[in-house]
Amino acid sequence: MAKKAHVTVTVNGDEYEALCEPGQTLVDLLRNELELTGTKEGCSTGDCGACSVMLDGKLVCSCLVLAMEADGRSVDTIEGMATENNLHPLQRNFLELNGLQCGICTPGILIAARALLERNPDPTETEIRYWLAGNLCRCTGYDKIIRSVMAAAEEMRGA
């Protein structure tokens, strides 16, 4: 077996250390070593967006990033989105407007939507739809997801 490497990574502000296989992906590290199972794996080929996380502030598919590539870097996942008692406005609006059903795509969609609103606080519906093109959802038909993101954007602009 190939030699394992020592990886130090900051996830949601907390530092973690792990021994990783050379071929191990970031999503595998998060889910199976660090037990942060909120990030989901839907395809392992970069096609579904369920594994979306932020890596040093950039939106990535964590199934396409090697764990070793995350060494010394910082990762934000769904587990860091709400503070103790407060849901993020995106989470709150998904709850209000039924922007989810089975919820397996939801962590990836929330992370991707937050990344959009950070760079564009006032997106049009079309911009939201195109931004989320890489996040597949089989349950909702997207309508209520889009409505939830628009409502969250409005709330965040007002805040």
Next chain:
Amino acid sequence: MDDSLIGAPLRRLEDRALLTGGARYVDDLNPDGLLHCAFVRSAFAHARIGAVDMAAARALPGVHAVWAAADLAGILTQDRIPEGFPKPGANRREVGPYVLARDEVTYVGEPVCAVIAETRAIAEDAAERVEVAYDALPAVADCRAALDRGAPDVDSRDPGNLVDSYTVASGAVDEAFAGAAHVVTAELRQHRGVSSPMECRGSVLRFDAGRGRLTMWANTQAPHSHKSVLVHLLGLDEAKVRVVVPSVGGGFGPKLLFYPEDAVAAAGAMTLGRPVKWTEDRREHFLATTQERDQVWEVEMALDADGRILGLRGRLYHDQGAYTARGTNIPFSSATTILGPYIVPAYRMEVFIAGTNKVPATSMRGAGHPQGCFTMERMLDLAARKVGMSPVEIRRANMIRADQMPYTHPVKTQAGQPIAYDSGDYAACQEQALKAIGAEDFPARQAAARGQGRCLGLGLANYVKPTGRGPFESGLVRVGTSGKVSVYTGAIAMGQGFHTAMAQICADRLGLRPEDVTIVAGDTDTVPMGIGGFASRQTVTAGSAIHLAAGKVREKLLGIAAHLMEASENDLELAGGRVTVKGVPGMSVSFADAANAVAGTPGYALPPGMQAGLEANVDFAPSNVTYANGAHAVIVEVDTETGGVRIDRYVVVHDSGRLVNPLIVDGQVQGGVVHGLGNALFESMLFDDGAQPVTTTLAEYLLPSAPEMPNIEIHHQVSPTDRNPIGVKGVGECGVMSPAPAILAAIEDALAEYEVTLDRYPVTPMMLIEKINAR
């Protein structure tokens, strides 16, 4: 009751965990000592298996077991998965898949060997080291050609490719054709594709040797039937097996089945002394999860001079795949749902179910019903042209009127039940859909757009869908000595908001808030029997069971409180977890006190006339299914340069009786519509002529994504049913019924000047360009 919780658009109780990453799906479960599975799968659509060399795989460090079929003989009681839903008097080739292939492989992806190892990576590496010698055999890819004389056998161990055939008929159909003013003929091809939940299949099995007990966590839609399969396959007592369903990332049909991989993981857990996990990857989902595939219809419709249907007849070929994993009912549903909201005086459909060298076909969201709807709606559009009527008029002329309800079609279901529609106003639905989409002004809009070189078209399709299938579902409502209320059912949650809807129904009867009720669904230890989640059945069946059980608990609460307070039951009311004397807020008994009063104290009798335990268990068995219906209207724009189709507006008028939670219902309808739009425009599980799958990633098999999907506007009609105590009908599959026929009709309308006729879906840009250029 205006303050009823039934009908309230409440926020979903399950969402907080789902939104914060706290929910646990089966792949999130990692018990200590977990081992992982990987499979050696057939790369051949059809081949004889020669020598199998597993030595190199077994030698790999970290590998605990490498098995071929023969190795399971001492662990499992049989080498095939028991078939789900066997038909009484089973058919000749109605046989379930092998756990691991023996002697012959009959589809690409069929498991041949299994590896169980410390990690999935090691298991996959070991699987690659297994050498299997194959001797290729001719394969069958097309379900109609499969029945040709001289077609190769799908399975040489069981020659002949006809799995089953039957005829659904009523009335003198040939006479109807003899006297017809018009006859319309078509050959239609349909394809539903791959279910593609965003969570693939998976299970975790753990055997507790000390207690002799096996627990399976699985993302199944039918835990009780999984339990019975485990009991049979492993020869265990019922009391020694428990199946638990954690959060499920979408079901859509194929997750009903117990699969070979589950059997291997169970065999591993029983023999290796460690828990075993099986997680399907996306490629395996395309290869080895059941699909709902092709149907070929040869259909003729006879009409009188006024466009009224006189008769409908034809042949339906259904692609069953290599094994019968779950009955042969899908095309039966197609062949009866075809009648839809229309009067068809004479009818005959000959159904042929053919084996092919593909992964078995079983039901997927809609389960054969959308195909029936598609065929009828397509035939009506073709007939309208021939007769010289509009698509709207011909539908009006043939529709079952509201004053004819309840209406019974002359044909019967496969189980011999009448197809007896209970309620609905089909014409009103159609009119409302036309109004909402602006059909009246559409011709002007269409002409104006045409003046600018743009092609707009309007499409319409109606459906009637049976929902709430029996035979029963369980509901147990219990008030604990804490005063807290819990509900247990054999139905399961897979993303529909099931907990919220059931909590609403229970809370409504007990004067509580939904958040005061805990729903436990999908744990075979909590209720002895259950059926599960499919066929748009759970709100009807489990909802009714819970409604009735909560009603019985309510009676008990009133009786106990009346006894404790020496009051008359008629003077009592339930609110806020207490039974109170009306108008005397100080005089009340809490649910906890009531529960304690019948919890029993050793040495003392229970209060007179009372039974132990503040609970009730009801298995609700509906007398018949209840029929939901709706109308879909869509406007599309077709780009004649690229063949691209843009959906401009999509309107649904939906009637599923009384709504428990409109917010949830709308979401379910929208999700179903988009699944149907995927079928209409994108989704195509392709096999080459040798039955080799060619779309095995989400980059090759296109699911609908956000940019190309429209907003979906929903209106409701409410025609309650008397077939269950809450008056509800099912929802889950309704949205998927009509998108394909509506979209095809709209495209044809947009391309009217090119006289395009569409006879299959998905409609691809290439297909349209070829048809446009052919003019």
